[in-house]
Amino acid sequence: xxxxxxxxxxxxxxxxxxxxxxxxxxxxxxxxxxxxxxxxxxxxxxxxxxxxxxxxxxxxxxxxxxxxxxxxxxxxxxxxxxxxxxxxxxxxxxxxxxxxxxxxxxxxxxxxxxxxxxxxxxxxxxxxxxxxxxxxxxxxxxxxxxxxxxxxxxxxxxxxxxxxxxxxxxxxxxxxxxxxxxxxxxxxxxxxxxxxxxxxxxxxxxxxxxxxxxxxxxxxxxxxxxxxxxxxxx
Numbered sequence: 001x002x003x004x005x006x007x008x009x010x011x012x013x014x015x016x017x018x019x020x021x022x023x024x025x026x027x028x029x030x031x032x033x034x035x036x037x038x039x040x041x042x043x044x045x046x047x048x049x050x051x052x053x054x055x056x057x058x059x060x061x062x063x064x065x066x067x068x069x070x071x072x073x074x075x076x077x078x079x080x081x082x083x084x085x086x087x088x089x090x091x092x093x094x095x096x097x098x099x100x101x102x103x104x105x106x107x108x109x110x111x112x113x114x115x116x117x118x119x120x121x122x123x124x125x126x127x128x129x130x131x132x133x134x135x136x137x138x139x140x141x142x143x144x145x146x147x148x149x150x151x152x153x154x155x156x157x158x159x160x161x162x163x164x165x166x167x168x169x170x171x172x173x174x175x176x177x178x179x180x181x182x183x184x185x186x187x188x189x190x191x192x193x194x195x196x197x198x199x200x201x202x203x204x205x206x207x208x209x210x211x212x213x214x215x216x217x218x219x220x221x222x223x224x225x226x227x228x229x230x231x232x233x234x
Contacts, residue, residue: 006034009106009138011092012150014042014075019052021096029094031060034104040065040083042075073151073160080150084141086208091150092138094159094182098126100179109138112175118233119143120173121164124180133161134174138184143167146232147225152217159214166218170226173233 011029015022026039043053043066049129057064065079080091094100102108105124112122120142128134143149152163155227168174 008087008089009037009092009110010079010088010090011037011039011094012042012076012118012184012195013039013094013096014064014070014072014078015053015096016026016044016047017049019049019056021232022053024055025096025098026056026059026062026230028099028101030059032100032103033106035107035110037061037106040064040079042070042071042079055137055232067195068105071113071155071156073155073157076160077149086144091144092136093142093150094136095184097185098136099183099185102179102197103161105165105180105182106138108177108180112177112180113138113167113173114142115175116173117231118173119146120171120175120233122175122177123164124182125178126182126184128184130178131178134164134168134176135161135184137164143229146228154213154216154217155210158208158210160213163217163222166222167226170192170222171229171233173229 012020013025022041030037031038040062041053041062041064043050043064045066045068048054053064056062065082067078070078076093090113099232100122109122109124119136119142120141121134121139123134123137129135139150155163158184163176
């Protein structure tokens with residue numbers, strides 16, 4: 001445990017095939033954190049570089065969840081559900097290709113949520129999408145409990161950040177904090193090399209199954225999820 005007391009923020013990060021990415025992400029995330037922050041990593045049992053990942057589990061504030069292969073959404077929701085009642089006030093979703101660059105990023109984003117006067121969402125500038133999309137979000141755990149999920153379950157990988165934005169805007173509890181930099185080193189921005197993990201996810205396009213699943217949710221179920229958050233905030 002950290003000398004800073006009870007942990008308040010749990011960062012959830014699925015990773016596959018790139019412990020080097022994860023090692024850098026862990027370092028940047030924890031070295032710049034000023035509140036009590038931990039990282040939970042979702043690993044598939046068939047991970048080809050498991051030994052390298054398990055070495056990272058020795059890092060203070062980091063632990064691994066290992067199980068049958070899951071998507072980004074599947075791992076994020078699995079971990080969130082498991083740790084929902086363990087005293088965390090907030091969850092964060094960061095990829096192993098995100099890098100917090102701002103000292104106190106965790107405190108600043110949790111503080112941004114508090115300015116909504118209730119449970120909410122907050123995100124910083126990823127130096128790619130900026131205010132347009134919360135690719136790395138911090139959310140109150142009460143919202144995850146009310147919805148029953150963190151990442152939109154009908155999507156495997158893409159459009160979960162679109163759903164966070166819809167939920168936060170719809171319920172009036174989404175804050176963009178441009179003073180917080182959480183850089184996204186995605187291959188589409190030219191900041192990392194295309195690898196098998198990116199290839200497995202496939203490139204996003206408007207014909208992607210996740211896009212159609214997101215549109216279906218947006219048209220048929222989003223209003224109910226927004227209403228659940230509004231009730232929670234009331």
